[in-house]
Amino acid sequence: MFALAMVPFAATSVHAQSLRCIEEHLVSETRLDERPISYAMLDNGTLAVLHIDPDAVIRFYDTSHDTLELVGEYIPSSASYRNTIHAHGNDIYTCLPASDHPDSQDAIFVIDASDPSNPTLRTEISVEHNLNLADFEGNTAYFMNDDFLGPGDGFLYVYDITDPDKPIRRRRVNTGLRVPREHGFQVAGGLMHISTYDRISTYTIDEAGQTKWQHAYRFDVNAVWAMEAVGQMLYMGHDEKFEIYDFSDPANPTLRASDDRPSYGGIIIDGSTAYVLQNGIGVYDVSNPDAPHLTGHFSDYAGVNGVIPFNDRVLVTRDSGVSIFNQTVKDYQGPEPLTTLTGGEPHEMVIQDNTAYIANGSFRMTIYDLTDPMAPVFLDAVGEGYFSEDYRQIAADEDSIVTASDEGTIGIFTNIDPTQPDHVASISDFVSVTDMDIENNLLVVIGFVEGDSPGVTEGTLGIYDITEPANPIQRSMLPGFGDPQWIRLTDSSAITYDASSDFDTDHRGLVSFDITDPATPAYVKNISATSGGVSGFSFDQPCPIAFSGQYAYVGIGESISILSSSGPDTFEVLADVLTGYQPGSIHIQGELMIVEANGLYLYDISDPLNPVRVGMANRLEFPTNFEPKPQIVGDAVVALHRDIGFISYEMDTCITCSADLNHDHVLDFFDVSIFLAAYIAQSAEADLNNDGVYDFFDVSDFLVQFNSGCP
Template sequence: MKWLRTVVSLWFGMSILAGTAAAQTLHPVDAGGGALSSPAVHGAYLYVGTGATINVWDMSDPAEPAYVGRTGASPAPGPISSLAVVGDYLYAAWSSMGMAAGITIYSLADPAHPVGAAEYDDYVDSAFFGPVGLVASGALLYLGDAQNGLFVLDTSNPTAPSVIGQASDIYAFDAMAINGTQLLTSGSSFLGGRLVYAIDVSDPTMPSVEGSAELDGGSVLRAVLTDGYAIGVGNDLLVYDTHDGANITQVYATAIEQATGAIRLGDVLYLVGDSGIQVWDFATPTAPSLIRTVAAPTFAPDQTAVTPFGPLVLTHTDRAVLLGTTDPLQPTLAAQFDVPVGVSAHAAGFDGTHAYFAEEGYGLGVADATTLAPVGRYDADLPPYLAARDMEDISVDGGRAYLAAWGYGVLIADLTNPAAPVELGRFEFPFASAIEAHGDRVYVASTTNGGIFKVLDVSNPASPQELGSILTSQTYDLTVRGNHAFLVDGANFGDGGLRIVDISNPSAPTVVGQEQSCPFASGVFVSDDGNTTYVACSSDTTFASALQVIDTTDKTQPLLLGSLALPGLPPNLTDYNDAHSVVVVGDTAYVGNEYGLDEVDVSNPAAPTWMARHDTGYVVRKVELAPDGRVFAFSSVGGVHVFAPERGDAIFADGFDG
């Protein structure tokens, strides 16, 4: 793997050199949010990976967790999947879409502020790799790689581990647990089921598979591994006895109210689901019994863990929930705290003091504009499933936030008190995906099953009214300049490309011009005067992904001025790269794409010039521009990466935002 990491590093190093003709204009200053890792603990500190960063809480008083900060100024090269602590070091396994992967090693000399001490990627020589799970036992670290198997690492030299053993016939590592000389691992099979492996590690230099089992049925969503038992949860509760690893046996099965997490505390088992905590008597694992269900804010649990501070649930709605177990049969809510930036923020809007994030699982997250520390949130009252609560886009205007909720439509929130936004009204429009607000008008469009563009009157936000609409194809993005709306579409349900709509009569919006050299357009940015339009093109008529510059002075006859195909990724993906989003500042376009954020010089519209790439470790679907010049790149599970102009500003220099 080292050779591939070297190639990738050289490529992104070359991206800086390539910008010598027109030097890059941004530098990274912060990162946060993204998919949740399994947590880790060192003393009184709790560590949770979100995207490419480590978040730290001081849990000295578990009833009042204190957020310390995150490693935002020095993110890992890719989304972090798991964490483990050995001595005074924190190990974080990460993977960048299979292109690069490894372990970032942090020193915990100051446990409140992890500091990157080393990168380790020499555990296997492979063209494909994917470190997924980590578990520590003494000075040994067990690493599960979904492409290459199990590796046993000796951490006697903490910043330079060495492989002392491996087993290449195991590929399921979503969960790992070690009890004595038995290591249990679990993950998805190639057919979509759940597998459990029992591995004998009595001799860590020669780990050997004792046996395995496939958890019965397609109703199991996750497996939780405990001492002597593997517990499958989903629509069923399944219990497998793993004491004899060579003969893993199902000992119990029953249908349950859906749960996607489980926590075992001795003779008590908590099943965690959208409706709360199911408390089970587990004294007899072959015959557990449901005692009660306790209401708790655990909708969409992503991670569950036993910690010294109490059972912990990390949800897809940016909540961390700590349970009190003075009486294990009557768990209580000991603490609840927010995960900064968000597990899956899709877009952002800004005012002078706050950033407002469109969050996938619940609604609106409000953060301090400078530090991105959580300030407040708005939880939309929507059906309790994630598709209905998926906030695809946001527009902030006149003290209100307008959200495009894919599963519902338009939601309007009052931002007078950012700590507690209040819903003002809503408009039903399923599959809403792009939105922009100007005064009493809201412009919103859909993508799924064919596009529709609507103009809404929100002068009475409690009762938005549709003024007019037109059919489109698949509108992925839009913006408004004066009396014209600029839409970009995919071609699966009609004409793709740029569509210019006259909205001077909002009751009768009319397409007045189209430019169709990009049949699959994803993002759009338009100059203030409306005369120059930039399109992030996923696939043009030559099947290239490109940034297009279009003259839209004459709205009825948009004219393609120039186009630049974005470079792919050597050595095997040089021609593959989709452009997804674009914003322009001066003569520089910032283009979100499959591999990060690219800078393109557009001073000569007829010949845009590629300048540099900022690697984010995951696909950048959306790019937003803050009022102070910072550029926010939204990379889904990889989190939000923040860049500032090269002139720099001291207030953005500290990645910890306490």
């Protein structure tokens, strides 16, 4: 099993649970370019995806295999779709707004995808509004426009689609309701539920499509974010709870159950299972509507916007593609984020000798014993008496711990007693500090200082000698930065990243400085601007970096570039590794590289130019603009999460074996068979050295790993 511990920073209790590595459930991942904005599953097992960048197209993918396979597409003849797509049977319904229609006419297009390799337009329904909400019951289709057009324009259209080639309009009515764009409209069991932000209005519907208002329930919340109706039951999510209501008596609905986990996205009911988007995907057993219980919780990449259960698979759709999981993912117990974290605002963490020091906002510096990384123990909170600002940054070496506040004050502590650091000095040269690093008793700070004019600040790099922590000596101050983001030290080099795109200086982008003489730091080169610079670099990318011996690993786009780093003037690209995700931060300890990207990916870099992904910790979304600083402590990976606390993973149990292709922890004929099939099909599963080529080296790697056995 794969164990997890989560520790809120103001508490001494430990929230622990058992879980397995999510890769045991993951079947495949498919990246979809050209901006997929809407997904729909047809009865024939075809996934329809609406793309709108650069041009609108509906693509159809076969889901009967382990990976999505493109089988067909439908391209508008002279306009672009800008709305959602909806499936009924094997037909796709989507509205084309008048602004895009060649005849300046709002219309619903009905596309026959019974043969997804050759989708055809069945008919075009002329309407008077841009109808981008839809639901179906039997052979009746219901369409509404959302609140984009403003109050009082919630028009409902009802069509008989018994013959989808000739839909018959039964009714059009102005409900007068402002309907949210997503999940605000549900029809089931002869009832129609319309969500209008803080209330739900319910109507009965007769066979002719006539509607009669029955009930409007106002919720004491900011917004109803999600609804799913099944028969007389309505599953509803808002920013406080996931709730189940019984509408057997539509005029007097009753609350059957309530779960104190907020829902910020969709709700999908599959038999007795509910999938709820709530800081990841919560999986509930709702077989007893009076007592639903959470059976699993997992997160995918950022941008998750839907779940589609189909046959024995669970498809998770997101802004950039689709992940396919086995149904066993329903029982996966991933870390369930706590809704609140009292007593602290953690910003950054360093670990020295099994002791964690956290820059914890108004709680200053909090200290934890990580002797058992699965059960961190709170030791102390220090810094209250030294200065009043919140702690935001922290750095450490063997002798000193350095903190920086939100107002730029730098505090220096000695850690002779690691559990009780002693404040010995302060530095007040900066008005704000962006980042710090320490190496060989040199403290290098990057941030902003007061400029020549009142109220004007200037990006500056400062170097301090802290050989005597109680007497820090300023060695130099180097101005000329526009928007400094971070700094890293390696040997005699300082590497900075400046995100400014319009600041006329060599310091912008990814830049190396020679600090052999700390009194005269010298600009060496803009790494991203040289002929051998990082491919695809642009100034708006964060470019996380980490060093290992003579190599630097830089995250660029959806890849990691490996650079030589034997000196400040030798940064040249040696290799690129495609990752399939955009690295948020990179950390290296020994021969293991940990990459954060809405989860923690583990790579073996014993061969520095050929990193091999050996496993991953759970795909937990980390907050934007927050670096979790994962580090290895004993046999665990410990990371920091602003909203949860510590997240500790037992490392060995999450590391996968590349030869165990069916993830049953046994190496046998079935793994060989899967590899051969993947190799012949040139599937990514067979590209074991991640070079994009399927050749002898992949076969050799497989045989070596197969013969070596798995841990």
